[in-house]
Structure formats: C-alpha cells, structure tokens
Amino acid sequence: MEIRKSFASDNNAGVHPRILQAVQDANQGHVVGYGDDPYTRRAIARFREIFGEQVDVYFVFTGTAANVLSIKAVTRSYHAVITSELAHLHVDECGAPENFTGCKVLVVPTENGKITIEGIKRHVHGFGFEHHAQPRLVSITQATEMGTVYTPEEIREIADYVHEHGLLLHMDGARLSNAAASLGVGFREITGDAGVDILSFGGTKNGMMLGEAVVFFNPELSRDFKYIRKQAMQLGSKMRFISAQFLSFFEDDLWLHNARHANAMARLLAEKLRDVPQVRITQPVESNAVFALIPREAIPRLQEKYFFYVWNEETSEVRWMASFDTTEEDVEDFVRIIRETLNG
Amino acid sequence: MEIRKSFASDNNAGVHPRILQAVQDANQGHVVGYGDDPYTRRAIARFREIFGEQVDVYFVFTGTAANVLSIKAVTRSYHAVITSELAHLHVDECGAPENFTGCKVLVVPTENGKITIEGIKRHVHGFGFEHHAQPRLVSITQATEMGTVYTPEEIREIADYVHEHGLLLHMDGARLSNAAASLGVGFREITGDAGVDILSFGGTKNGMMLGEAVVFFNPELSRDFKYIRKQAMQLGSKMRFISAQFLSFFEDDLWLHNARHANAMARLLAEKLRDVPQVRITQPVESNAVFALIPREAIPRLQEKYFFYVWNEETSEVRWMASFDTTEEDVEDFVRIIRETLNG
C-alpha cells in the first residue's frame, strides 16, 4: 500500500518546512544542555508574551507526557482526576496517568467530547472522607477528541465551578491551535483568561517534529516541576531543537496559518461528503476532524487506498483528520475514492 | 559569556550535518505514526544487522528513559538493581529508576567507574527471603561515567557471574560508540556476544539530535515492552524523525567516525596537558572524557571562558568532554586558556 497524504491523523504529517528550517538554523556550535540555552530562554519568553508574563513553561516530548506531568505537578497519589470518558488521558495513554501519579481517573459520559458541570458534579463529593480518592483536578480537552470546541464561556463556567469546589482545571490542548483558529480567538482567551490553571500545549499535531509544553498559569503550582520532568524522563538534553521549533511555530502566526488550513480542509471534506448518501457526518466540524458513519463493509476497501482509523467498530464510525499540509486536491481525491468505493 | 565549543558535555554539541540532512530527507509526505513507518522498519532492520537478527529494538527519547525502561521490562517492584555508585542511573536520573519501577538500587563502590564481581557479590544474596529486595539485574556503563572502558573479557566475566546467579546484565551504552571505537571492536563484541541481555544504546551524545534505543538480545525479555514504552510516555508519534537519524548514524560508519574523533580529541587534550604541572589527569583516557585535578581557585576563572562541570567539589576534580565536532584548534585554544588561567 502506497501511503498518500492520509486522513488518519494530524501526526502522520511531517514537519512544516519553516519549522524544519528553524531546527537547522539552531544547529550552530555548542550550547548548554537541558534547557539552559538561549533558544529555550527565547521560547519561554515567547510563551510569556502569549500567555501572560506570570506563566511558567516547560517543554516535554509528547502529549501524553504533558498531560501526565500536569497531573503529577498538582496531585498526591490519593487524589482523583475527573475527565471525559473519551479523554485521551483516559483512553489512549495506556494507564500512564494512574501509573505515574497513582491517582484515580473518574470519567464523565459525553457524546461530543465535551463535559458539563452536571457530569463533573457526580464525582465532586467525599471531601475529607479518607476512603474516597479526593477530587483534585478536572481535565478538559480543547479541541476535544471528537473535534468539537469549548467556547470561552463554557470553559469559564466549568472553571468557576471547579474553583468553587477547591479543584484545579487542566486543559489538554494537544489541538489548542485548531480550537483557537476555529473560535477566532487568541490562546489566552481560552486558557488562562477563562480560568484554566494548567495547560498541555500541543506542537506536534500542528506542524512540529515533536514538542509539547506544560504551561502553569499560577507559578505556585510548578514549584517542583523541574524535578518531576526529569524524573519522568522528559528532560531533553539538546533542548534547543525543541525550543527552536516553538519559536518558529509562533513566528508570524505560523501556528494559526497551519491550524486554520487544517480546519478548512476538514470542513471542505465534510461539505463534499454531505451529498454522499451512505455517509453520515456525526459531529459538528469545529476543528480538523471529521467523524462519519459509513457502511461497515466499505471500510477495509477504503483503508487500502487511504489509511485511517475506525473510531467505533460497533457503529462503524470512522475518524478523518486533516493536517496543516492537506491540500484541496487531497480532499477531492479522497472524496472521489470514497464515492467510488461506496458505489463500487 | 560567549559559549564556544565547550568541553562541558558531548550533549552540548549540535547535530552532525549528515544526520540533520537525514531528518530533512525524511520530511516527505505522510507516514503512519508511532513507529509503523518505513524509516523505523529500516532502522530496526539495521540494528538487527549490527546486533544480531534475534534482537528486539525500541526507540525512546532519552538515555534516562532507555535505562529506566530496560529495568522495568525485566523486573517486578520487589526486585533490586545492582550498579556502580557513580552510575548515571543512580546519580543523575533524579530517582527515576526507583520511581518508575519500584525497585531498590544497590550500589557498588568504584574508583574508575567500573565494577567488579567482588563488588557485585556483596549484594547477591537473600534469594527467596521475602524481607529482602530480590537481586535481579546488574547494570554496567560502557564507556563508564569516568571515561574508562570495559574490555570484552571483563564484560564476559561479569555476565557469566550474573547469569550463574540467575540475574540479568544490562549495559548503559550512552557512549557505547566511544567504547567500541576505543577498543577497536564492533558493537556486538561488547554487548550481546559478551553476555549483555539488555542494552541502552546511545545516539544523542554521538551526533544525533535526540534518540536512544533499547536493545533486547533475548526477545523473551521484551514481550510486553511496547506497553511499557507507551505507559512511560516514550512513544513518539512522528517516530520517523528519530529512526531516520539512526539510519544515518550507522551509514558509512558515521558513528565510528564521530566517536573516534571525539576520543582522539580527548586524548589530544590529555596529552597537551601532561606537562602542565598544576593539572593532574586522574583517569586513563579511554573514551572522550578527561578527568583532572586542577587548582580550586582557577575553576571559576576558567569556567568564565569555557563552560564545564566540576566533578568533585571536595577534591577539585573536573570533567572535560570532547565531542564529534571538537577540533584540534578547540583543544589548542582550550589548553592555551588553561595555561594562561593557571599561570595568571
């Protein structure tokens, strides 16, 4: 099988050329390792311009690490984390949160990836009762695993509830760029300004080679984070090559350009499929994902030509993701092949 | 302070141009994420050519991860790991081995970084006694943290002892290239063929951007390693960019060229310092490290010009590392500055 530009995942794409150029440009001489270098200092300064001067920022290798270390930073092993039943940290991290933090993960049902106060509330009790893992952190994903997006107001509402009950709010922002682009807002409006305490900020899925950031909006929460990152095996020695990517990511709003484009390609795909009778789009297309029900028997034939993941075997729901480098031609070709396959 | 090509650490260097080119070349189109891509398949095949067809290989981000995951693969939490008191895994990993595996780390005194059967033996008892953490794994470092190198015979002797007692032998090979170049042998002679069961194979310190490998010489030991890697937050999504580096690392023996050069520069530095009366070289220079006692008061003045680490504050012993990109001019300049500073 020749792999074309697939619709499997935004991490099947490569690196944006400008970001790769930045990596190359950073390859000059020696710099001190483990983040005590000018690239990292500049990248952190850039995060502070964007998210607020008070934020504390740490780079790690993967989104799983960003989530797990966010939790570890603010919990003890007897705490509980409340999140969506579809959350990456619950479903796709092989139990890393439980294993590395000891915490219990409690889940809230969801159809569209978002959780509500009503859902969270079910787990917010038992404070002071030692038999019960103590609720400590709520984690929401922006954009969600279903491609939907929380509005700033929705986030603020959850944040207020969370804080009223003495909890903290974490946001898994592996696709925060796509959400911000979709909402037409800056990063700050949907993170710190909306009440988020800790953010996993994603670079990899929006054109970087690798690199995620943990952003603390209250630096009290990150006081011992450098030890946690090291102990978690997430401290890179030649860190400049991650930092340089972030610098490029933010330069001239490359992140926004990339995310807008990916979102647009997802919308285009969804639109072009609306009149294919065997395809039913199941979620609003608010970022770069398209979820659709398609005939079960067509799936393997289609996967031979374009690789993608089946989201739900039982309902035969599939997920298609657009990337920063998806072209209109890719979308048209894919739609053509879908039509052929379904009609074949 | 302007940072020149420092002698602080081989991870202060950048990326070898050929390796960076390979990264760039791999940036073509989409490939499946998480290692199911042609670059990774080829890189694993290359490891098998080098280390033996039976080996099982997994890429991770850091040397700490390679060590910790090697331990986790073959232990339960009630096991003990025996290693040198200077071992990176004991001294420089912020307790990551204990935290991620639950195991006890037992240490053997050493002057030159190597451990002996006599030293290991002290901890090899208590089998079947449930009050005692059960010895399971011995870990040696090649080249050692003191820049010395185990001969194939020394490794074999330890391996035999270890296996006779039902234990396994791990090698931290963060600088395995330097050791192989120094001994004039291939990788296999000082790993699998000498009785090593699991190897942390280092790329970063010998010209890669990032990337280490865990190599299992007995694939029985790695049966569930893919889950461990994921749970340890060490599964890269765009893995091709690590795999491509390894392909280049091995191509036309680039690894050997790099390591030989770094070793030669360390030897040159040591030689040029032999007639500086205030400098006493404390270890045989068998890889790319030079350890030296220098006058305490000279250290900060020297660090202003060339950054490096003090190894032992009490004895005023310092460590200087050469890299793949250290030049003879760098060495000469450094020696000149050392002389000036010591005589100033």
Add this chain to the structure above:
Amino acid sequence: MEIRKSFASDNNAGVHPRILQAVQDANQGHVVGYGDDPYTRRAIARFREIFGEQVDVYFVFTGTAANVLSIKAVTRSYHAVITSELAHLHVDECGAPENFTGCKVLVVPTENGKITIEGIKRHVHGFGFEHHAQPRLVSITQATEMGTVYTPEEIREIADYVHEHGLLLHMDGARLSNAAASLGVGFREITGDAGVDILSFGGTKNGMMLGEAVVFFNPELSRDFKYIRKQAMQLGSKMRFISAQFLSFFEDDLWLHNARHANAMARLLAEKLRDVPQVRITQPVESNAVFALIPREAIPRLQEKYFFYVWNEETSEVRWMASFDTTEEDVEDFVRIIRETLNG
C-alpha cells in the same frame, strides 16, 4: 450519643467470643515470626481442605489489602481491571489499587451491585494496542456492596466469558460467608469451582478481630506473592494471632453460624419494615444488608439514636447492616425507633 449495637456496619461489631478465646489460647510461648509457625500452617491446611488442596493462601490485615494485592499478583502496571462502579475497590479504597498496582480501573454500571457480561464486554477490547491499558482482570464482589448475591451459575457464566478472553476472575469476598450462607452452598461452589481464579476471603466482617486471606486457585499465579505481601506492608510478624482466628472461624462452622444469623437479622429487619409506609426497601435482602429509602429529614434524627451510613445523599437511600451479634431485640428496638422517628 450512646452507641448501641448499631446497624452501621458489620465491622462495628466486636470479636466473636470463641475467636477471642482462640487468640488467647495461641498466646503460649514463642513461635517463629512472619507465618512460619504451627498456627499458620494449620490455618493454611484448613483453607486447603475447604477450597481444594491446590490452593495457595496468604493472610493480610485488611480487605483493601486483599483486593489490591490480588490485583498486583497478576498484573503489570499497563493492565486494566474491570469492576462494578459500586465495587469497594473502586469506591472505598482511596485509589489504593491504582496507586499500588499502576493499573487502570474500568467500571461497569450496576443497579444492584452485580455486573453482567454485557457490561464487562464494553471494556474488553484493544488487546495488543499499546495506547490502551490491557484488560487483565475482572473483579466481582460476593455478596455485593448492595447485599445481593451471585448464584454459582452467574459466576460460572462470567468466569467462562472472562477466561475465553484471556482474562482472570477475582472475587472480593469480604462477605463471602454471608453469600454462602444465603445460597446454602459451600465456599468452593461459589469460588474455585465456579471459575474464580483469585479470592479475597473476608474474616473481619464475620466475627474476627482482623484478618483476610488471599486465596489463589491456581498456584502459578502466586509464585511471587510473598514478596508482594511483604512489600505491601502486609506481612504480620506475630501472624499466629491471625491464623488462630481463622482456625476458630472454620471450627464447627462458626463462620456459617455467624453469617446465617446476620443474614436472618437483616431479613427480619426488612420484614418488620415492610409495613412502615415511609420506608421503601430498595434491594432484595440476600445477605446481611438492608437498603432503604427513608424521608430525608428523618435521617439525622434517627442517626442520633442509631448510627448508620447514608448510601446516597441525593435519593436519601440508607444502608443498614446486621452483624453476627445483632439480636432480635436489637432489630425490634431499631424498628420501634424508626417508627417513632418517622412518625415524630
């Protein structure tokens, strides 16, 4: 508040006099510590007579420990445990399973404390997919947290499903005596013979001072359990005083006498309340628990006289437990006070 014989929990009761006598009788001279004593040998032999000669048995201090150590024995940290959303190990152990084993706990909705294959099935997938915690163990509680009881056939059905999918079946038998007494069967019929692989066997809630046992029906599963128990801080030095209790527990079917009595007292309580209009019994009374909806405002007034726990604040459902030492007079007095309070 004077505490009478409460209906709060069967662990609010004391020790059965015959069991206390056995403790006293064991206080003769010196015996080797940590279980290498004649009392423990005899107690283990007794478990083998009852559960089958092949079983392997270990005593621990608490039911939480019995559950957590059962899981630890047969899992690695990347495994998942599937259990009821009401399971003690999920709700009442402060995250001890996650913290000590690293495993993810996945829950199945239930109304009556029992789980079905339909519910388990939802979590039985993702085998071989490294992003997903690997399902390994299903845990059911007998009698359940809601006082209901699985029939031998129901257990067998679940066991067959579990084994067909390569998983293991654990039973939390904190109240196994009550279940066996209720069903009129021996322990074996509802454990090993029905397909249970590992059992947490409860002593404390049925008249012992403290002491639970972990019973392995397949001794392959317990090969390293002695290290796990020690590392889990559950190896008692003067173990004879737990072992002696178990010997007395089984002697002349004391366990059965105690459990039957507690069950009968629960049934009596339920019967006597059937004609109190403000009380609605919500679960079948199949062991020693009675669940009831009572008017919210009556709860604190009633608790002043007889302490008990509110099961569900929202629905105003309460739980009343009978013990081995509950008398008919206690029940009558309690019913009288309920009536008075509700009518007051």
Add this chain to the structure above:
Amino acid sequence: MEIRKSFASDNNAGVHPRILQAVQDANQGHVVGYGDDPYTRRAIARFREIFGEQVDVYFVFTGTAANVLSIKAVTRSYHAVITSELAHLHVDECGAPENFTGCKVLVVPTENGKITIEGIKRHVHGFGFEHHAQPRLVSITQATEMGTVYTPEEIREIADYVHEHGLLLHMDGARLSNAAASLGVGFREITGDAGVDILSFGGTKNGMMLGEAVVFFNPELSRDFKYIRKQAMQLGSKMRFISAQFLSFFEDDLWLHNARHANAMARLLAEKLRDVPQVRITQPVESNAVFALIPREAIPRLQEKYFFYVWNEETSEVRWMASFDTTEEDVEDFVRIIRETLNG
C-alpha cells in the same frame, strides 16, 4: 524441633497478659469503625500526654508500614531518604520504601548501627539540581539494628544538622522502649525534645500483639496522612483492638517494665558468655540484643536447639534477642546449651 522461648527475635514472643486482657475488655458491644471510637480517642490522648499535646498520632499494623508511611507523608517521589546501610527500612522491607514513595534511599556506612553527621553529609548536596534526587529526610533507628542506643545529645546533634540543611529527621523506634529504658529517660527526651520530626513508635516487639504508631511532632507534616494511611492499606476497621493494646502498654509503665526486663536479660546473657572463650560479643549491649561471633560449625547444631538468626554469614556473627518474657532460667538454659554445643 521443639521451639522453646527462643532468642531469635522479640517478635517471636507472644502478647503480654495485661495487653491481651485489654483486648478482651475492649470486646464490648459496637463502636464506630476505622478509629472513630472511644478506645482510639483515649489512646491518642495518651500519646499526647506522653509526647506533647501538639503531636498527631496514627496507628498502623506493622513497623514497615510505620516507616514507609512516615516517609510518604513528607516526601514527593523525587526526594531522597538518607539512612544507615543496616537500617531496617533499607535492608528488611523488600524495597517497600522505594516502591510506595518513589524515593531513592541513600545509605551511610556504619559499624554499630548508628550514623554520624560525617556520614550523612556525603549525601547532602545537589539541592536545586534536577538530575539529583533531592535530599529530604534522614532516618535513624533507636535502638539501632545492632542493639546500640543514641544518646539524647547525639540525636540533637544530628537533628540540628538535618534541620540546618532544610531536611527532616525521622526515627524508626521499633524498639524505642528498649532505648528509653536503657538510657533511663522518657520517650520525649529522645524524640520530639531532641529534634525528631516523625517517629515510628513500636508496640509489637515489646509485648503487643500488633500495632505501631506514626507520631508527628509537627502536625503540619501530617495534614494529609489519613489518606496516605488508607491508601497504604493500613487503616484497620476494628481499630479499637489496637488502641486498647496501646492503652494497656502505657498503663502503669508496662512498656518500661517489659523493656527493662528484656534489656536486663540481654545483659545477663552477654555477661554469662563473657568467659566462654569461643564466643566474642561484638557490640555493646545497650538494649535487648546480643551480637556475637561464634564458631561457624557450631551454628547449625545450636540452631537445632534454640532457633536464632545468623546476622553475617561471612563473619559467622549471630544475633540473639531477649524479650519481655525471657526468664533468667531461659538465659541459663541457653548459656548451658551454648557451652555444651561449643564444647561438644
């Protein structure tokens, strides 16, 4: 082999009759579980009278648990604990400290079980350096594993050093009674008043059936300890039966009577052996332990008659422990048998 009153360990003894009587007396009616009962309240009040009104006290099942939970209370996983190379928590707890806390255990060489500031100092560095597990807690054992005893001045000196460096001092007081009796001081003089921050207070080895206490001299340190105890599977449901033992333990100085007696019997044993030429006592007999070198070949023959443990196989050093119930006749009989065996 008939087991006489052995000299193997003070935990081979049974329960002091007055303590067993207290257990029996506590077996009256129902009380609330998990420590919310009058016996536990009284026992805690008693600890406060003895150790100071500010102390916070929690009961657990074993000495291993008391040590491990003390560490967990005041550490994060990236911390290090410094202790003697002979410390129970390092040697005899199957890695429980590392596994439950994630911390690194760093050891100090010792001949007599005591550690010195000189020894501790070696590990007190690397603060703020994220590659290094951060020193947090020093743990000393009183009486030590070699039967020696720290004077109040020695403890104070260590405590001052420890506090000056921002660390905390833990004391493993599994045999604190023996130390206090030996020094002729109260508990407070060698714990809180001497600068100890957290104490593992032992009951089992001095006449209790089971039960140890964790005592926090600064209640700031124990703020979340109740969750830790529960999560560590150390919260007993029928806690009154441990609490009642502690009440009896302190009543009319029973603890002192027991400890003094055991100490006296150890001294008597040592004295009576002084003129046996083949026996060399190796440690000052300051509590209830006697360490001696005896001819290797005599050990198994002697063990047939009186069970005890070989402390050091290589040097053929053995350990004999006296208990609260050791009699002069036991000592004389044992000495007689030693003589016979050695001369046989």
